[in-house]
Amino acid sequence: MSSTLGTGATSEIEVGADAIEASRVNGTRVYNTDGDNLGHIYDIVIGKRDGRVKYAIMSFGGFLGIGEEYHPLPWEVLKYDERQGGYVVGITIDQLKDAPRFGAAERPNWVDADYGRRINDYYGVAYY
Template identity: 75%
Template sequence: MSSTEGQTIMGTDDLAGGGVGVDNIEASRVSGTAVYNTEGDHLGHIHDLVLGKRDGKVKYAIMSFGGFLGIGEEYHPLPWETLKYDERQGGYVVGITADQLREAPRYAADAAPDWDPEYGRRIDDYYRPAYL
């Protein structure tokens, strides 16, 4: 892959691995990608993605935040549309501070939520309209 004036160009070697284009990526490659705030501070990394069971669309990115060596780490579901990919940083950018994130809906690694509509509304209500 090469870059020309900020535009990513896919080479034939890039296409051989999965047939994705500039605007597409395999879900497995999103996991582990860094997440930054708009000031460039590293907040965490993408742990997982939540998909709509019926429509197959990405609904939330689960970002790991805090902790040390995996101890005390919390997971924050971020509405997918709050994340923008920044090629220069090689990660996603979200318009939220670390302090705001500490107040956001989250869960411990051993206490995954039920992904019912009420939980989704709670997440969406926290991030809208201030951050979307």
């Protein structure tokens, strides 16, 4: 796959089994282990200092952007499934309804360690 860099130069970028551009993650479907389509990746949250992907923000519900909610999923709980062409998370739709979330007009405070702990605790993942 070739890509145009900001300088106008073209470079070949190889995307392997463990590497993908963030722009390609956005829009990727998210399924639960039963195969139900839960939503899609809206954005990702990256640690400023360590460069690690912390959360995938999954868009859930709504219609044409109205009533949509966003669920931060710890990156560790997502597994990519090539057969489905999307990420799989071990959570039911009912469990997702009680999961930490925010609305389109809200912005989480990613600096708030308590907020991060609540998300990670809900999904049973250790906080960084």
